Amino acid sequence: MSEKKTKRRDFLFTATTAVGAVGAAAVVWPMIDQMNPDASVKALASTEVDVSSLTPGNTLTVLWRGKPVFIRRRTQEEIDEARKVKMEDLIHPEKDEDRAKNPEWLVMLGVCTHLGCVPLNDKGDYNGWFCPCHGSHYDTSGRIRKGPAPWNMEVPKYEFVDAKTIKIG
């Protein structure tokens, strides 16, 4: 290689290829990015829900960004059950205190973290949710306890706008 000197032509060749590659990438990127969520989809980012009619022990399911959101008004037993679980028994350790800031209200995406089915209420071995698709069991905090799902059901960003309204997103 020592004998071969870099020539003007080698430089031109490399430079042309590099510019060509950048140009091709610049054209390809819009073609790929057009498939990402568009402005109208992103605009539907938040929704407000009236939860005044919800009594303890019941769940309201609302649609947010095309996905169901479970709003569970938990009973005292459910709260106690969720809070006494030891962290080492959990597949995806998360404290119930972190998942439900206000212990009476559990708000989470009603989407199984395995392959995206909607789990069923008040079912399964842990009195929480059960996904009929591939048999994942969730506890009263929506945490995965048994089955193929890798994570707990996701808690979205939400806040109480006033005493009876929750804003999701």
Place this chain on the structure above:
Amino acid sequence: MSDHDYRPKSKVGQWFNDRLPLLTLANHLTDYPTPKNLNYWWTFGGILTFCLITQIVTGLTLAMHYIAHADMAFESVEHIMRDVNYGWLIRYIHANGASMFFLAVYIHIFRSLFYGSYKSPREIIWILGIIIYLLMMAAAFMGYVLPWGQMSFWGATVITNLFSAIPLVGEGIVTWLWGGYSVDNPTLTRFFTLHYLIPFLILGLVVLHIWALHVPGNNNPVGIDIKKPSKDTVPFHPYIVIKDGFALLMFMIVFAFFVFYAPNILGHADNYIEANPMVTPAHIVPEWYLLPFYAILRSVPDKLLGVVAMLSAILILAVLPWLDTSKIRSAVFRPLYKQFYWILVADVLILGYVGAMPAEGLYLLIARVATAYYFLHFLIILPVLGFKEKTIPVPLSITEPVLGGSPNLAAARNKESKLE
């Protein structure tokens, strides 16, 4: 090949052929020397070509009436079924045609496995076939989403979520595939576009598949290399054309049975309920032709590893020519392989069965054993068998086993030459 010196008889033909040698190609296709011992398992290539063309023609006509929009897709399919002239017929042909396509492709693949058609020098034909098979699965899956029923929606959700198993970028890829935060209208429109595109990609690959086939020529039930053309071959036309045509007619009887007498038996009743993102059907199952892979996916308790196992089950086929170490192609001369072959067939059928059942208890156990055996077959049994197996001597030509039975070999040779 003998057709290189082909010259059309007419002056016009010569003039045209000198400028675009289409007539040379046509001559090559009709005269193409084919082993004379091809059995009916070899007719599925032609049957598959028929299936592809049927799907393209019925698909084009359906696309004239179908509306790819989340609010209208379900209704437009019902509109096709009730209002469009012969819409019911065209849709039932298209929907059952997908099943018939897979039925034929599975027979075609298992014929290859039995007679060792994937082995040297036919590896490229085989790999092209595997790519076609993958594209078929993609097309079938996206096509099943288009009616926007409950199975469409949740099938799409489950399958696209497979990509979320990829570490770090998985969630981003799924959002990108969906064009939103769930399966919705943007997903439907892009699936329709790709469903429309893929059959033409398959068509192009089929041309390459046949082109690659015509270089070494067909394998045959005896699995030996033959001289072409010779007394071991017959011209494609009329011999194979007639045989393929007869087999196609038989196949069309089965096809017609499903279309006219049991058009929904292979489908799922839930898909006549419009998609509802709030409710998952109690039992999600894919179409029958994907069940073995679905069983493999569910047999692994870990999400990422389940997806890896399912993809590996398909991709392992692509390296099959190098996993099978035996020099002998046809299972006819491989007494042990022949037994393992049938065990594999049974294993895949069992996987298909448990794939349709709930993933729990005994079914789950069976699925795990069958999944383990599937990989064992390709990764351990096939490589070892090539070294250990005592094979039966193969004949020198196709004609020999037929005529070589005579105690007087010279008489047999003599008889053979008279037959020409």
